[in-house]
Amino acid sequence: MGDESAQGVFYRCQLICPFIAPTAMTPDALPTHVYPVIWQDDHVLLIDQNKLPREYTVVSISRCDDMLTAMQSRIVRGGPALGMAAAYGLYLGARDIATDDRDAFLERLEAIAAQLKAARPDKANLLWCLDRMIKEAHAFVGNVEAMKANLLCTAQAIQREDWDICQAIGQHGLAALPTSPTKLTVYTHCNHGALATSGYGTSLGIVRTAWQADRLDKVIAGETRPWLQGSRLTAWECVQEGIPVVVVTDSMAAYCMQQGMVHAVLVGADRIAANGDTVNKIGTYPLALAAKAQGVPFFVAAPLSTVDFGLTDGSTVAIAQGSVDDVCKLGDTISCPPGAAAYHPLADVTPADLITAIITEHGAIAPADLHTLANQH
Numbered sequence: 001m002g003d004e005s006a007q008g009v010f011y012r013c014q015l016i017c018p019f020i021a022p023t024a025m026t027p028d029a030l031p032t033h034v035y036p037v038i039w040q041d042d043h044v045l046l047i048d049q050n051k052l053p054r055e056y057t058v059v060s061i062s063r064c065d066d067m068l069t070a071m072q073s074r075i076v077r078g079g080p081a082l083g084m085a086a087a088y089g090l091y092l093g094a095r096d097i098a099t100d101d102r103d104a105f106l107e108r109l110e111a112i113a114a115q116l117k118a119a120r121p122d123k124a125n126l127l128w129c130l131d132r133m134i135k136e137a138h139a140f141v142g143n144v145e146a147m148k149a150n151l152l153c154t155a156q157a158i159q160r161e162d163w164d165i166c167q168a169i170g171q172h173g174l175a176a177l178p179t180s181p182t183k184l185t186v187y188t189h190c191n192h193g194a195l196a197t198s199g200y201g202t203s204l205g206i207v208r209t210a211w212q213a214d215r216l217d218k219v220i221a222g223e224t225r226p227w228l229q230g231s232r233l234t235a236w237e238c239v240q241e242g243i244p245v246v247v248v249t250d251s252m253a254a255y256c257m258q259q260g261m262v263h264a265v266l267v268g269a270d271r272i273a274a275n276g277d278t279v280n281k282i283g284t285y286p287l288a289l290a291a292k293a294q295g296v297p298f299f300v301a302a303p304l305s306t307v308d309f310g311l312t313d314g315s316t317v318a319i320a321q322g323s324v325d326d327v328c329k330l331g332d333t334i335s336c337p338p339g340a341a342a343y344h345p346l347a348d349v350t351p352a353d354l355i356t357a358i359i360t361e362h363g364a365i366a367p368a369d370l371h372t373l374a375n376q377h
Helices: 064-072 077-095 102-119 124-139 144-176 203-212 228-239 250-258 285-293 367-376
Strands: 012-014 037-040 043-047 058-061 184-188 216-222 245-248 262-267 271-273 278-281 298-301 347-350 356-362 364-365
Touching: 037 077, 037 144, 043 077, 058 064, 058 077, 064 102, 064 124, 077 102, 077 124, 077 144, 102 144, 124 228, 144 298, 144 356, 144 364, 184 245, 184 285, 203 216, 203 228, 203 245, 203 262, 203 298, 216 228, 216 250, 228 245, 228 356, 245 250, 245 262, 245 278, 250 278, 250 285, 262 285, 278 285, 285 347, 356 367
Parallel strands: 184 216, 184 262, 216 245, 262 298, 298 356
Antiparallel strands: 012 058, 037 043, 043 058, 271 278, 278 347, 356 364
16 A cells, blocks of 8 residues: 555555455345455454545454554544444454463553543544443453453454444434435435444434335435545445435535425434533534524434433533644645644534434434433443
8 A cells, every 4th residue: 555654554455345244244135235344354354434435445454553543544433333443453452462360461451442442532432342342351251362252252242233223223213204205305414324333324324224115315415524424435335325315515504404405414423412412523513503493303323322421411522623734635635825724623512402313222312311211321
C-alpha cells in the first residue's frame, strides 16, 4: 500500500472477494454482503473504509498494535464495528502476553484494554465491549491459555449478538415509521449501516428492513462533511443492494424537508444520555431542528449499549475536535485561503425533546421513557 509509511501502518493489505462473510450471519432472507469485521483463522479482516467507494480493499490484522492503528485511522469506524474490532484486538493482545500467572495476565490485559479505549473514547459501544471482555476474563475459571481462548469466544459472541440486535432494531424501526405513504423516502446522516456494525446496520438496518418489506421508495443520503461518510459509505452500501439512493449536500437537508420530500429522518448515535440527549456525528442537531420545524419524525437508532445511564444529560459531554485540515481540504483540493482559521467539532448533542423515538433492540421508545430500560442494560 503506497501510503503505509506516511500513516505509520504496519499491516498487510490485500484485495479479496467482497462476498466473504461468516456463514452464521448470512441467512438467505438477508442478502447483504458487507461485513466490515471478520475473524478468519487466526487474524481479523477489516474493510478499509477510507478507500471506499473508489476501491474495495481488505486489511489483515494479526497484532493488537495494528488494530489500534486501524481504529485511530478510521479504517474501521462506527460504534458497534469499533467495539467488535476492539474486542478482537484485545484477544490479539492477550495472545501475545507471555505469562502463566493469572494476576499478571489480567493486569496486562487491563492495560491493553485501556489503550484500545483511548483510541476512540467517544464511542460508547467500544467501551462497553471492552468492559464486557474484561469482566468475562475476571469471571473465567481456568488457566491463562483457556482464558485466552475464552476471550476469542467472547469477541465472536459480541459479533453474533450485534447481528441479532441490528435485525431487531430494523424490525422495531419498520414498525415505528409513518404508515403513510405506503413507500417512504427517508433521510440519513453519516453512516450507521453494515459498515458500522456486524453487517446489517442500525439506522440503515431500518432502511434494509423497510426495503425488504416494500415500504421504501428511496434514501436521501446527506453527504456528511467533512469525511463524507454519507456520500462515500451510505450511498455505496445502498448501491450494493440496489436500494435507490439520492446524495445531497448537508446544506440541502432542510430544503428537502420543506418541500415534502422527506417522510422520516433516521440517524445513529455515538452515545445517549439517560434522558435521551444524543451525541452523534456533527450535523445531527441541525437535522433534528429542521425536522421539528417541518413536522418530520426524527428517529435515533442504536443498540441499548449506546445508552450511558450514568450520564444524566448531554450538557457535560466533551466533544472531541478534529483536524482543521479536514475542513480546509476536499480531498487534495485546498478549499480555504492561507491564514483562515477552521473549527472542527466531531460531534454534536441533539436534545431529547427533538427526538421522536429512540429505537433499540427492545423497541421504539420515547426519550422520556428511556430510563425504564435501565435494568435491561
